[in-house]
Amino acid sequence: MTQPLLSLRNVQKHFGTVRAVDGLNLDIQENEFFALLGASGSGKTTLLRMLAGFEVPTGGEILLDGKDVSNVPPNRRPVNLMFQSYALFPHMTIAQNVAYGLEMEKCPKAEIKTRVGEMLEIIQLSHLAGRKPDQLSGGQRQRVALGRALIKRPRLLLLDEPLGALDKKLRGDMQLELKRLQHEFGITFIIVTHDQEEALVMADRVAILKDGTLLQCASPHDIYERPNSRYAADFIGVMNFMPAKVSNGRLLGAHGKPVTAQIPEGLHEGADVVVAIRPERLKVSAPQGDAAGSLPRGRVLATAYHGLDLQLHLETELCADPITVRLTAQEADQIALSQGDQLELGWDAKDTRVFAA
């Protein structure tokens, strides 16, 4: 069995009475692109600062290559952090910023020169080597911050909300760029983000943090398709939740009729649950026969056109909140829709998740 690059063993960080990180266990493998996802206050930034060495854990161990580094200061760790503010040195040129880390390693001058040249080539800023950070755009500054950290060839690169300050289009480009660089350098990346889409697009594995604890850690596919809690289901993407009750081995919805769902083991009779289903897993069709048909019905409240898809908001008897349905452009073309229309809703049991209410 290969030893994980990074092992967190019951890591804790308390600030006074606040438990920012509360007993985390996590293994991260060499060469992984790992995402820590959580709302603000989930402890993700505190965890990142502990990995970088800016905070000392209150308890537990942080093992890097099998050695406990909990008390090793940041300048003695083979770990680099790309700050959310980028934290470039404003009084130094781009080349000097990138060279700084190597100078600290007492690299020979000639080697620094070559490696800085190569790095500027990689981050495509060779032509701006003599500029100061203030004279660059946000995207360029972000690449400098990345190059300045990568040039040290750390065992672990930490990225704190790396794309937060960029506009949407640039963010998409940089997501691919970061993935490419991670492959090229073969360095383990841990990215902290509150943007679930960013995490799903880039990471090999995603961990969802809540209140300083680990809620779920899985591949983006599993996180999206098989959330293990209502919080995780709600946090990632759009999810419809329908209340239901266990009755004779079936689930009865708010409308009193059976709800199609995969019923997990161990639910006792009469338990209150929620049935969760993604908008793109719902099918709609024009109602057939009388209103007493077996499929639940909904009235179109609003439609939202997104280009690639069409989102419908349906008022149903299944739950108080409108149900969101996502149709591909083709599906939408096949049924003429307008506000107020009645539609029949259907789905497969295998596409549902059931959580305790």
Add this chain to the structure above:
Amino acid sequence: MKDRKPLYLMTPALAWLTAFMVIPCLLILALAFFRRGLYGGIEYTFTLENLALVFDPLYAGIFLKSAAIAGLSALIAVIIGYAAAFAIAAAPSRRQPILLFFAVLPFWSNYLVRTYAWIVLLNREGLITGLARWLGYDAEMPRLLYTEGAVVVGLVYNYLPFVILACYAPLSRLNPEIAEASRDLGASSWTTFRRVVLPMTVPGIATGFVFVFVLSIGNFVTPALLGGGQFQMIGNLIYAQFLTANDWPFGAALSMVLIAIMMGLLTLQTFATERASGAKREES
């Protein structure tokens, strides 16, 4: 230039400065080129003698001496003041205003009173000597008052709040992540200070240094009180020319040279600050 409002708003200040600052300065400038008359009068014939006399070794020596004392005071004030500003900027942010308040507090009391207080401290049988005696030091105490050292101490003390304020401004604005980035890239705390924090706060240091230097080199109260009259700085010399020697033209010439030195330094300091923040302006 479309909106002329700023100009209107500046008019009172400009008028005030012109009337009570620019015109008197020009009068002094003119005075420097006239001959001294009998019995302290002024003979209105053009001469360069006064300016030449300023560069006479005797007076040039006093200039150099004053510059040395002002430079030493500024250096000590910058070292002490920067350290204090650093500590204040590192304190929890809600405590910083109160710490700053205490740092600047002496400034609100009268300059003369503060300087007299040092006489009480440094006197032959003053508080410091008393303290040394109480601690068991029986030998002859070195002379404390009426020395160059006493003047430097007085100047540093009086102008320290300036330096603390000047250094605190850039230090408190520093994004803490920048120092952390330096640590993260492998620098020790000391290297981080030397290569990142210090260079980024040079404008504050320059401002503080020039402030203390300029205020010290022309000061005549502190050298008179703590230097004991024997001891002359350029400010005392000018004071004497106008009020005791009655040589207004020579006093004017000395003043002009002093003002020229101050202007030169302030220009340099402005230039240094501009350069440090120049990049930012280019962008906008």
